[in-house]
Amino acid sequence: MKDERFSPDAYDVTVIGGGPAGLSAAIAADKAGARVLLVEREGRLGGILKQCIHDGFGLIRFGEKLSGPEYAHRYIEELGGTGVTIRLLSFASKISKQTDGFELTLVSRGGVDVLQTKTLVLSTGCRERTARQVNIHGTRPAGVMTAGQAQYYTNILGRLPVRRCVILGSGDIGLIMARRLSLEGAEVLGVYEAKQSPSGLSRNIAQCLEDFDIPLLTGHTVTRVFGRDRLEAVEISRVDEIMRPIPGTGERIDCDGLVLSVGLIPENELAESLEVLIHPATKGPLCDQRYMTMISGVFSCGNALQVNDLVDYVSESGAAAGFYAAQTATQTATQSAARTVAPGIGLDRRAEGNFADLTTDDAFLCLSPQRLDMDYREREIPVFFRSREDRGKTVLRVQAGGREFFRRNYSQLRPPEMERILLPLENLDLSPGDRIDFTLEEA
Ligand SMILES: Cc1cc2nc3c(=O)[nH]c(=O)nc-3n(C[C@H](O)[C@H](O)[C@H](O)COP(=O)(O)OP(=O)(O)OC[C@H]3O[C@@H](n4cnc5c(N)ncnc54)[C@H](O)[C@@H]3O)c2cc1C
Known part of the structure; x- marks a missing residue:
């Protein structure tokens, strides 16, 4: 872990926000071999967990009841053994798309710095109403x-x-x-x-x-x-x-x-400045299964993506976003060596045609990811959802092309409690533009 002044070199992955989502993202991107910068506007890492001194964190991740600072500490310690460069007391104030990657403006006591990064992970948390x-x-x-x-x-x-x-x-x-x-x-x-x-x-x-x-x-x-x-x-x-x-x-x-x-609202001012599409249900960026937004190279995780009730899911999304950001940065490096990029290129909006949409009926409050990138077909993907209302015995059905391929029974569903399933994709015959339909029905 380096706590050093800004290095003029460019980064593969820049993670904005040093809460549990950003910590996981930075560690995962480093493990995947990327050159990583972690930016945090406060003087200490840990995000909102610093002030959550009650216990109940980490039951899924560590099988233990930790306080917020204890949970954060485990990741901060792990970060110490990595090559991630950390900039504290640095506010990411502006991002703009460049021919290859992004230009990021940081404001700190030392002044204003501008640096280059191939990919971005937005882990900026949420705001209170x-x-x-x-x-x-x-x-x-x-x-x-x-x-x-x-x-x-x-x-x-x-x-x-x-x-x-x-x-x-x-x-x-x-x-x-x-x-x-x-x-x-x-x-x-x-x-x-x-x-x-x-x-x-x-x-x-x-x-x-x-x-x-x-x-x-x-x-x-x-x-x-x-x-x-x-x-x-x-x-x-x-x-x-x-x-x-x-x-x-x-x-x-x-x-x-x-x-x-x-209520909490995902913090997405930076994402909006890049014209990242925001989903009306989650109020966070519309993402695919790799946590990539609809702008190539921009990833979102944690409470910036959607308000979570369990920090364990926040860390899970951070780790995945960090890993895929590192993978994308490495691919970008290989591709850009082989092609000439036109100067002044606009925002790299991702081709609509390569996605299958994950759609829901009205019984859902929200569901993510909302899209499946057909170029990356994992065997299974985590899907998170909330029901719109309190429900008793309910069956979740998932269909593609009119054929049901996943079903789960619930004794009850409540909007405050986010549900997670692992959706199997192995035997699915999908083409770009197809839909995966989620329904909730009385059992
Ligand atoms: C007030 C509050 C209390 C909470 N209490 C609990 C609780 O008791 N139990 C529970 O399970 N969950 C609680 N939560 C939910 C909690 O937010 C999540 O579980 C989890 O901590 C979210 O992690 P995160 O990394 O996505 O966001 P955060 O922990 O919010 O971290 C986001 C980080 O991004 C930084 N940041 C934002 N914008 C910028 C920028 N432009 N430049 C640089 N840095 C930036 C922030 O300073 C912050 O450190 C609480 C949430 C809030 C808002």
């Missing part, structure tokens, strides 16, 4: 914060940001912070959720709310905040079936904190 994005109106007093901010104050700065608070939204980070703030002595008055069912994992509802007698009220939302400099109270109202507040149901609750856990 804020109060304005969920239409909470009123003044802007201190004390209204996202669950991630509350987690940062409590776990990194060692300061309790609230004494008596309300949590809006039942996402996992909100549930975890309900327990964390209670343990630190704050009074958590309740978790209010506009939907009719909670958004977090069942295990978090049991361990973070039920075990701590914290009430969960579905079908409720915050409609106003009170206070000028510091939050004094919030107004909670009931909502109808399409989540509109019901007039006359407002109740004022005195508190000094409103913690928001109302």
